[in-house]
Amino acid sequence: MENLTQLFIEAGTLMLVGMVFVYTFLGLLVLIINKFLAPLAKAYPDPVLQPKRKPSTTKTLSTEGVSPSVVAAISAAVSTYRQQNKKS
Amino acid sequence: MELLNTLWLSTGLAHFEFGQVVMMSVGAILLYLAIVRNFEPLLLLPMGFGAILTNIPLAGFTEAGGLLHYIYEVGISTGVFPLLIFMGVGAMTDFGALIANPKVLLLGAAAQLGIFATLFGAIALNVIPGIEFTLKDASAIAIIGGADGPTAIFLASKLAPELLGAIAVAAYSYMALVPIIQPPIMRALTNVDERKIEMEQLRHVTKVEKVIFPLAVLLMTIFFLPAATPLVGMFCLGNLMRESGVVDRLSATAQNELINITTIFLGLGVGSKLSAEKFLNVETLGILALGAVAFSIGTAGGVLMAKLMNKFSKTPINPLIGAAGVSAVPMAARVANKVGLEANPHNFLLMHAMGPNVAGVLGSAVAAGILLALVG
Numbered sequence: 001m002e003n004l005t006q007l008f009i010e011a012g013t014l015m016l017v018g019m020v021f022v023y024t025f026l027g028l029l030v031l032i033i034n035k036f037l038a039p040l041a042k043a044y045p046d047p048v049l050q051p052k053r054k055p056s057t058t059k060t061l062s063t064e065g066v067s068p069s070v071v072a073a074i075s076a077a078v079s080t081y082r083q084q085n086k087k088s
Numbered sequence: 089m090e091l092l093n094t095l096w097l098s099t100g101l102a103h104f105e106f107g108q109v110v111m112m113s114v115g116a117i118l119l120y121l122a123i124v125r126n127f128e129p130l131l132l133l134p135m136g137f138g139a140i141l142t143n144i145p146l147a148g149f150t151e152a153g154g155l156l157h158y159i160y161e162v163g164i165s166t167g168v169f170p171l172l173i174f175m176g177v178g179a180m181t182d183f184g185a186l187i188a189n190p191k192v193l194l195l196g197a198a199a200q201l202g203i204f205a206t207l208f209g210a211i212a213l214n215v216i217p218g219i220e221f222t223l224k225d226a227s228a229i230a231i232i233g234g235a236d237g238p239t240a241i242f243l244a245s246k247l248a249p250e251l252l253g254a255i256a257v258a259a260y261s262y263m264a265l266v267p268i269i270q271p272p273i274m275r276a277l278t279n280v281d282e283r284k285i286e287m288e289q290l291r292h293v294t295k296v297e298k299v300i301f302p303l304a305v306l307l308m309t310i311f312f313l314p315a316a317t318p319l320v321g322m323f324c325l326g327n328l329m330r331e332s333g334v335v336d337r338l339s340a341t342a343q344n345e346l347i348n349i350t351t352i353f354l355g356l357g358v359g360s361k362l363s364a365e366k367f368l369n370v371e372t373l374g375i376l377a378l379g380a381v382a383f384s385i386g387t388a389g390g391v392l393m394a395k396l397m398n399k400f401s402k403t404p405i406n407p408l409i410g411a412a413g414v415s416a417v418p419m420a421a422r423v424a425n426k427v428g429l430e431a432n433p434h435n436f437l438l439m440h441a442m443g444p445n446v447a448g449v450l451g452s453a454v455a456a457g458i459l460l461a462l463v464g
Contacts, residue, residue, distance in 0.1 A: 007214065026447065029304070036304070041294040
């Protein structure tokens with residue numbers, strides 16, 4: 001029985017130490033992301049695809065997916081829509 | 089006549105022991121769960137078949153010289169297979185949702201309560217006659233609460249190899265049962281208004297962040313918890329291969345062919361541990377019971393933490409995503425999404441729940457490292 005009490009104490013300590021450590025570790029990771037990664041994202045944004053416009057071939061739509069200007073127009077429309085929706 | 093007798097003695101029928109028959113039925117049940125119920129079939133099918141092979145009399149699959157013996161010794165007792173799988177999981181994981189909203193890492197931490205509370209529970213089971221769990225056994229059982237198959241197998245092979253079969257069966261069965269275990273707990277701990285909470289759209293995460301993230305995680309693990317570096321290191325390697333974008337071939341191999349090959353062997357190797365003398369005892373029942381408790385406490389821990397964070401956070405946090413902190417990627421995130429949709433049909437929580445979900449993978453790897461460092 002005494003042995004069991006001893007085990008209980010050990011398990012309890014392990015539980016406490018373990019949870020504190022997991023929280024500290026992941027909490028530190030939160031800090032790292034906020035302090036280092038997020039500013040990094042601002043400093044090095046993903047390269048924006050430059051719209052490749054060849055003046056003479058405006059009519060030929062690019063066959064590889066949607067052109068960036070269309071995407072930009074749609075995103076602008078979506079964000080306006082979202083903002084309007086939020087207010088109402 | 090003597091010839092007939094010899095022939096009879098070389099048949100399986102003459103040598104079947106009761107325990108072997110029971111264990112073959114256990115194997116058959118696993119096959120049933122995999123094929124008919126679609127419960128984690130990728131692992132339960134080879135595992136169930138391995139259990140049948142292991143218990144064939146005279147065939148000697150698990151004795152020295154037997155196929156399953158070597159598979160186990162080469163891949164599982166060394167920890168190689170679970171680590172290779174972890175690399176593949178890393179190559180399949182997108183940390184974008186987590187980097188965009190890093191505070192959900194705390195939900196992944198909270199859900200590890202399931203692990204450490206179960207550790208306590210496993211020790212408490214020692215009061216039942218017939219059950220004797222040491223602290224090592226208890227730690228290996230508790231990791232079921234991490235809801236992460238490879239982590240559970242890795243830790244069990246290091247701390248309590250004799251319990252590995254039961255632990256793996258419990259871990260994968262309960263992972264398949266996540267959609268049944270979690271929702272009642274999630275509903276009980278939240279009210280309808282909380283479940284309706286809509287979260288803000290996640291910001292865009294750049295490639296630079298995604299490439300540096302696995303390196304940052306690895307660096308932290310090197311500094312603070314080297315015992316977890318086998319798991320975290322392989323995970324980060326897989327993730328870096330994915331995000332760097334320069335080794336697409338390796339990344340594709342890690343998340344397809346390699347993980348598939350390893351899964352076959354891992355399943356067979358774990359199945360080889362399902363022999364009568366190791367599986368048919370009170371301890372297995374205890375492990376199965378503790379596994380369910382571990383999942384439930386983990387879910388509750390995540391949901392309660394999310395409720396707490398919602399009170400103090402500037403941006404709203406739907407408590408349901410806390411339940412995804414138990415890892416079990418991506419099932420737990422889907423469950424959070426589904427329960428959220430029941431309360432508010434326009435509320436898609438899937439992407440928000442993926443954050444705590446992958447945080448849970450990191451959390452359980454860290455927890456496994458702690459247990460290895462302190463108990464192993």
